[in-house]
Amino acid sequence: MSPIVTRFAPSPTGFLHIGGARTALFNWLYARRFGGTFLLRIEDTDRERSTQAAVDAILDGLKWLGLDWDGEAVSQFERAARHREAVEAMLATGAAYRCWASPAELDEMRETARREGKPMRYDGRWRDRDPSEAPPGVAPVIRLRAAQEGETVIDDRVQGKVTFANKDLDDLVLLRSDGNPTYMLAVVVDDHDMGVTHVIRGDDHLTNAARQTQIYRALGWETPIWAHIPLIHGADGAKLSKRHGALGVEAYRAMGYLPAALRNYLARLGWSFGDKEFFTGEELTAAFDLDAIGRSPSRFDFAKLENMNGHFMRAASDDALFESLVATLPYLPGGPAVLETLDSRKRAQLRAAIPGLKERAKTLVELLDGAAFLFAARPLALDDKARDILQKGGRAHLAALLPKLSAAEWSHEALEAAVRTYAEETGAKLGSVAQPLRAALTGRSTSPGIFDVLTVLGREESLGRIADQAGA
């Protein structure tokens, strides 16, 4: 079997949304699985809508997701000359022809079609008409002379055999009147020239596959292997909108998801491997294949993504998670501010707090939020619950505890011993002593284990915070 070549071909008219990200992932996975090549092509033939900002956003998104492509990204627009060349060849063989129908005529056809309840189809009025009848001064488009009878069959790796009647496929435009290639033509020529063996894309392209097949035939080329994957819908089953999650992948970064978790989640959306839910990067590449992709559309579920992200965070080593957090700081809410105060001492504290923090966070945002007590300045602002704990007898415990703690060795074990002894002596439950400490130390009613907080914060800062609340 010849080496596999896949590609991801986004159009730079916006950010890399979640559906595109999954398409890219599947192509990447498939290529990596079989030792093939994963190419990237920017479909920027629409000069009106393509922007460099969008190209940058897409590349950035792919890099963040960890989907590295082979070689340089190809600009489709820059290949326009080659596309025209292909059209010339089709013109020469009669597989294509010039059409002088005006936009107004096309509108009219559309109108008529709608009135008669028929689909809009170009009526082929210039198919066999002599070019000498062309209206003067009008630049023609070039259309494919498509088969009008018979059928075109797509043998799809996920959709199976799909048959289209050729009468339903009209003579599509290959070259616009301004001489620029259309998408339909450009994809075919580029995929062919780039040696793409497998076209894995959204099933919104399924009918395009039939049209493109006709172009391949007209050019005398072999079609690639198709794999049209179902689309991702929003939580309510409707098309993804910004409200539902048609966000750029950078939004997921800002929400604190780990690339590995997002990859795992996305892979399992539409694809399965028995009952297995969690995959390491290696496991994913080893297991992925086209046959196990389902044919029905799926809904995006943040709850499951979040759960999965929590698993990945907990499974990550403390060092790796710490590095991920720091690297993501610029994108997290409140992150840049934290980054500024992150001197070597704070870094060490944050790193030391990771084990206690990561058990309690499902995203990096939550992780950062849990670490807030490290960056708070004395006297701490208290939230309602913390204030409540302190007011209901908490201060007395703090006042009594203060000398005992300051006398203790500053280690987890020694501090715990001191507090437990105090609780036993006074007959208080450990919880009723730990909670006031937590309130004074973190300003909240929830935090990592209290002795961890004490040691991470250090003797001086801890005693200061306790003293702040013991008195008042």
Add this chain to the structure above:
RNA sequence: GCGCCCAUCGUCUAGCGGUCCAGGACGUCGCCCUUUCACGGCGAAAACACGGGUUCGAGUCCCGUUGGGCGCGCCA
């Protein structure tokens, strides 16, 4: 409207004619663990859209209905 695709718990899915009174995961609800919150453990509720066939036997095959999606540009 026409064409194509799809249809198992709320969600993601396993299931490829009998081992399914349908399994796993998320979510939900209990209980346990516990210095808080989490994590973890145990348990519960929860689905084969509907109607016809085929077959000794159908979640699994066929047809129809209903519902949903996608496509129908000199956009990609």
